[in-house]
Amino acid sequence: MRTHFLVPALAGGVSAIVSEDGTGRLPALGWNSWNEYDCNINERVFLQVAQAFIDLGLKDAGYEYINIDDCWSVQPRRRDSQGRMIPDPNKFPNGIKGLADKIHAMGLKLGIYSDAGTMTCALYEGSLYHEEVDAATFADWGIDSDPRLDLKYDNCQYPSQWNDQYNYRPDIPSETVQAPPGYDYGTSNTAERYRRMRDPLLSQDRTIQYSLCAWGAAHVERWGNQTGHSWRMFGDIYPIWAGKNGGYNWGIMPILNQAAHHWNDTGFWGHGDWDMLEVGNGDLTVEESRSHFAMWAALKSPLIIGTRLEGIQSDILAILKNRELLAFNQDEVYADAVMPFNLDRPLEPTTPNSAHPPSHWVGTSVAGIHVFLLNTENYPRDLGVTFADVPGLDTSGARRFLVHDMWTGQDIGEYEGSFTLNVRRHDTAALRFTAVDGGHPNSDWTPRLG
Ligand code: GAL
Numbered sequence: 001m002r003t004h005f006l007v008p009a010l011a012g013g014v015s016a017i018v019s020e021d022g023t024g025r026l027p028a029l030g031w032n033s034w035n036e037y038d039c040n041i042n043e044r045v046f047l048q049v050a051q052a053f054i055d056l057g058l059k060d061a062g063y064e065y066i067n068i069d070d071c072w073s074v075q076p077r078r079r080d081s082q083g084r085m086i087p088d089p090n091k092f093p094n095g096i097k098g099l100a101d102k103i104h105a106m107g108l109k110l111g112i113y114s115d116a117g118t119m120t121c122a123l124y125e126g127s128l129y130h131e132e133v134d135a136a137t138f139a140d141w142g143i144d145s146d147p148r149l150d151l152k153y154d155n156c157q158y159p160s161q162w163n164d165q166y167n168y169r170p171d172i173p174s175e176t177v178q179a180p181p182g183y184d185y186g187t188s189n190t191a192e193r194y195r196r197m198r199d200p201l202l203s204q205d206r207t208i209q210y211s212l213c214a215w216g217a218a219h220v221e222r223w224g225n226q227t228g229h230s231w232r233m234f235g236d237i238y239p240i241w242a243g244k245n246g247g248y249n250w251g252i253m254p255i256l257n258q259a260a261h262h263w264n265d266t267g268f269w270g271h272g273d274w275d276m277l278e279v280g281n282g283d284l285t286v287e288e289s290r291s292h293f294a295m296w297a298a299l300k301s302p303l304i305i306g307t308r309l310e311g312i313q314s315d316i317l318a319i320l321k322n323r324e325l326l327a328f329n330q331d332e333v334y335a336d337a338v339m340p341f342n343l344d345r346p347l348e349p350t351t352p353n354s355a356h357p358p359s360h361w362v363g364t365s366v367a368g369i370h371v372f373l374l375n376t377e378n379y380p381r382d383l384g385v386t387f388a389d390v391p392g393l394d395t396s397g398a399r400r401f402l403v404h405d406m407w408t409g410q411d412i413g414e415y416e417g418s419f420t421l422n423v424r425r426h427d428t429a430a431l432r433f434t435a436v437d438g439g440h441p442n443s444d445w446t447p448r449l450g
Contacts (some may be wrong), residue, residue: 006398010153014076015225016225016226016267016268016269016270017198017210017225017226017227017228017229017269017270018204018269019207019415021052021207022188023148023207023209023229024207024209024210024228024230024270025102025181025268025269026231026268026329026330026331027230027300027301027302027303027329027330028064028065028150028209028211028229028230028271028302028303028304029062029064029065029302029303029304029329029330030063030064030065030067030074030109030111030150030151030302030303030304030305031049031053031058031063031065031066031067031165031304031305031309032067032068032069032111032276032302032304032305032306033045033067033068033069033304034069034070034276034306034349035045035239035276035277035278035306035307035309036281036306036307037415038071038262038335039070039071039122041068041069041071041072041091042090042091042092043091043092043093043094043098046066046099046110046171047099047102047103048309048310049066049309050066050102050103050106050108051106052309052310052312053066053106053108053309054106054107056309056312056317057161057321058305058309058320058321059107059108061079061320061321061323061326062110062326062330063109063303063305064109065108065109065110065209066103066108066109066110066111066150067110067111067112067113067150067288067304068096068111068112068113069093069113069152070113070121070122070124070154071088071091071120071122071124072087072088072091072092072096072112072113072124073085073086073087073124073125074086074087074088074089074125075088075090075124075397077119077123077124077125078125079091079125079130080383083130083132083133084133084134084137085114085125085130085134085137085438091117092100095108095141095193096141097140097311100141100142100149100242102290103368104311109148109149109150110141110142110150110154110395111149111150111151111209111211112138112141112149112150112151113151113152113153113154114126114127114134114138114151114152114154114197114235115127115153115154115155115156115157116128116153116154116155116177116190116193116194116196116197116284117130117154117155117156117157117162117193118157118159119156119157120154120156120157121154121156121157123157126154126156126157127153127197128158128159128162128193128196131196131197131200132200134200135197135200135201135203135204135208136200136204138151138208139204139205139206139208142206142208142340148206148207148209149206149207149208149209150207150208150209150211151197151201151208151209151210151211152213153191153194153197153211153212153213153228154213155213155214155215155217158193162189162190162192162193163189164177164188164190164217164218165177165179165188165189166178166179166180166183166185166188167217167218168185168216168217168218168219169215169216169217170215170216170233170234170258170350171215171216171235171248171250171350172235172390173349173356175417183217184222184224184253185218185220185222186222186223186226188218189218189441190214190217190218190220191218191220191223191227193206194212194214194220194227196226197210198210198227198228205287207243208229209229210227210228210229210271211228211229211230211231211232211302212224212227212228212230212231212232212273213232213273214231214232215232215233215234215236216232216233216234216235216258220233221233221262222231222264223273225267225269225270226268227360228270228288229270229271230270230271230272230273230302231270231271231272232273232275233258233259233262233272233273233274233275234250234255234258234274234275235248235249236248236250236251236275236351237249237252237255237274237275237276237284238250238251238278238282239278239281239283239284239357240252240282240283240352241253241284241288241355241426242254242353242355242447243352243353243354243355244352250337250352251352251359252278252284252288252291252292252311253354253355253356253376254292254350254351254352254353254354254355254356255274255275255350255405256274256295256374257347257348257350257356257357258350258354259272259274259295259299259337259357260340260347260357261347261350262338263299263337263338263339263340264336264337264447264448265335266299266300266335266336267335267336268335270299271300271301271302272299272301273301273302274296274299275288275299275301276304276305276306277292277293277296277303277304277305277306277307277320277417278292278306278307279292279293279305279306279307279316279319279320280307280308280312280313280316280319280320281306281353285426286315286319287424287425287426287427288426288427289316289319290319290407290427290428291347291374291426291427292322293319293322293325294325294372294406294428294430295361295372295374295428297322297325297326297328297329298325298328298329298337298363298370298372298430299337299338300329300335300336300337301311301329303326303329304380305320306323308316308373313354317398322406322407323409324365324367324406324409324430324432325406327365327367328363328365328370328406330369331365331366332366333365333366334363334364334365334366335446336363336364336372336446336447336448337340337363337447338361338362338363338372338447339361339362339363339391339447340358340360340361341358341360341361341362341389341390342358342359342360342385342389343358343360343390344358344359344360355376355420355431356376357374357376358374359373359374359376359383360372360373360374360385361373361374362390362392362447363447364392364442364443364445364446364447365432366440367392367434367440368404368433368434368440368441369392369393369430369432369433369434369440369441369442370406370430370431370432370433371385371390371431371433372428372429372430372431373385373421373423373428373429373431374428375423375424375425375426375427375428376422376426377425378425378426379425380422380423380424380425381422381423381425382420382421382422382423383420383421383422383423383429384418384419384420384421385418385419385420386417386418387399387401387415387417387418387419387433390433391445391447392441392442392445392447393441393442394441394442394445399416399417400414400415400416400436401414401415401416401419401433401434401435401436401441402414402433402434402435402438403415403419403432403433404429404431404432404433404434405429405430405431406430406431407430409442412431414436419431
């Protein structure tokens with residue numbers, strides 16, 4: 001029985017993949033090996049993560065996918081006599097199926113990784129020209145009581161005949177080849193390589209959460225919704241606040257700056273993916289980790305943990321488990337990401353130097369209107385709002401609002417006219433505004449521009 005359909009989503013006439021079991025309606029919550037383990041993966045790593053999900057309360061907080069990234073198949077690259085990919089027996093002695101069975105027995109879901117080229121980025125076997133057999137293999141490996149599975153599909157190593165006529169990479173502007181006005185990027189070779197995997201995935205007897213890892217190439221935000229459930233919007237994240245590490249690894253601020261240009265390309269059944277979390281990694285301070293998590297949650301990005309869970313610091317774990325931010329990200333009623341407002345300087349194009357994305361962001365949820373105040377400066381700073389300037393906040397009747405701190409879960413107090421607080425260097429205040437009686441200050445409002 002088919003359980004998923006390509007249907008026009010309500011807004012803008014864009015098609016989206018809608019599944020009866022709800023897969024992909026909300027951003028995915030999970031863990032992925034790449035940011036912390038690189039290619040140093042094996043079955044034990046994933047089983048330990050699954051156990052930690054249970055022991056640390058991450059499963060109870062809603063995290064469900066445990067995702068294998070690059071480097072899981074055999075080297076030298078080869079396929080078996082039926083053309084199927086071969087898991088590395090040293091890393092996965094029970095195969096991927098053996099691991100999936102154990103993960104499912106713990107009430108969690110598995111994710112696998114492949115590439116829309118002949119090889120992955122780390123030069124392992126890719127799926128281009130093998131889409132049918134690979135989709136069937138992944139589905140087969142996942143089979144048991146919980147039919148859901150995640151496929152992250154990368155964008156490396158495709159033959160040159162698949163190059164796009166009008167190349168577009170937001171993270172490498174020097175490689176852009178200008179398209180004529182009105183050009184439909186849904187007709188690009190990149191879109192076609194991702195569709196080649198979509199159709200076999202949709203024909204399996206299970207729902208496969210399809211995460212396009214296209215780095216924003218070929219304006220994936222314009223065709224991602226009808227192709228998969230989420231789409232990577234930029235080059236790889238790296239655990240630094242600002243700037244860039246090497247050619248393709250970006251800090252939190254430049255990626256957030258790009259998100260400020262694309263906050264409204266997300267909705268139910270389709271989510272812009274601002275990359276896996278670096279919360280707890282590298283040199284990020286606790287405040288920087290808080291800002292990273294708050295903004296990714298507020299942008300309705302998939303929240304895929306990328307840190308080692310063994311020995312995780314309690315303050316980092318508390319960030320990842322913040323109930324109110326997760327509830328905002330997973331809101332069943334309001335699909336939109338937060339939008340920037342009160343711009344204190346013009347939005348700049350994203351470069352490694354974009355250290356100052358907008359400081360004021362607003363969105364709505366079933367619980368109220370939420371304002372996020374990000375201090376991008378290197379010193380503590382007063383940040384605030386005049387209530388009349390906050391989009392969506394209905395100041396026509398009562399002008400007093402109850403201000404609530406989403407980090408502590410405590411009410412700060414009732415305020416009239418405006419609210420200001422001191423925000424630490426690189427920290428983010430996550431606030432919820434309700435009417436003084438606790439009622440929603442404007443339940444008709446969704447943050448849509450234009
Ligand atoms: C990159 C991708 C990363 C990771 C890596 C593996 O293209 O953006 O998230 O998957 O490949 O080689």
